[in-house]
Amino acid sequence: MSIPERRVRTLFDEAAIAKRNTELAQEILSANPEDLLVVAVLKGSFMFAADLLRALHRVGLSPQVEFVHLSSYRTGTVSTGQVEILRDVQSEVRGRDVLLVDDILESGRTVVFAKDLLMARGAKRVLTAVLLEKPGKRAVTIDADFVGFTCPDVFVVGYGMDAAHAFRQLPFVGVVDFDSGAPDLFDEA
Ligand code: IMP
Ligand code: MG
Numbered sequence: 001m002s003i004p005e006r007r008v009r010t011l012f013d014e015a016a017i018a019k020r021n022t023e024l025a026q027e028i029l030s031a032n033p034e035d036l037l038v039v040a041v042l043k044g045s046f047m048f049a050a051d052l053l054r055a056l057h058r059v060g061l062s063p064q065v066e067f068v069h070l071s072s073y074r075t076g077t078v079s080t081g082q083v084e085i086l087r088d089v090q091s092e093v094r095g096r097d098v099l100l101v102d103d104i105l106e107s108g109r110t111v112v113f114a115k116d117l118l119m120a121r122g123a124k125r126v127l128t129a130v131l132l133e134k135p136g137k138r139a140v141t142i143d144a145d146f147v148g149f150t151c152p153d154v155f156v157v158g159y160g161m162d163a164a165h166a167f168r169q170l171p172f173v174g175v176v177d178f179d180s181g182a183p184d185l186f187d188e189a
Contacts, residue, residue: 011151024146025061028061041114068089100118111144157174
């Protein structure tokens with residue numbers, strides 16, 4: 001059976017995600033961001049960032065939007081720790097409040113890498129928003145400023161997140177049902 005045909009069990013449905021995005025936008029507004037630049041970490045955060053940006057608009061914020069494409073090398077579903085820039089931010093970040101948006105905070109290496117990069121370029125503040133946080137998985141010390149949901153220690157897909165390039169299009173976050181197959185299908189970055 002190919003990956004896209006596998007069953008995905010829903011963990012966070014569309015309504016829960018939409019409600020949480022509205023709440024996150026309020027939390028972000030409360031941090032009084034000035035000259036805000038939202039930097040979405042591709043690819044996994046594209047759907048979350050798109051919805052969060054619209055929620056930010058609805059609470060009255062007018063951020064500029066940028067993208068950085070990072071790749072964290074993985075063996076199967078486990079991060080090896082190296083992060084590479086595949087596409088860099090083009091806007092000036094010096095003196096600005098930046099909101100870094102990513103899909104999952106797991107080892108923390110991706111978010112720390114991006115945060116350090118933006119701080120080194122002179123950002124005034126780098127706030128971080130992640131859709132999901134997996135507790136107890138951190139290899140480096142980092143807490144996100146804004147967290148959508150605490151996620152169980154399972155490999156999740158959907159709402160932008162993939163397993164071997166599949167499932168990004170799902171409007172919800174779910175878990176692939178491996179009952180009928182082997183997880184070695186993930187052996188691709
Ligand atoms: P970290 O650098 O270990 O925190 O890894 C974060 C990145 O690994 C995320 O931005 C995701 O792209 C990816 N990742 C971690 N866990 C999962 C998962 O359960 N499903 C899909 N991608 C994941
Ligand atoms: Mg990612």
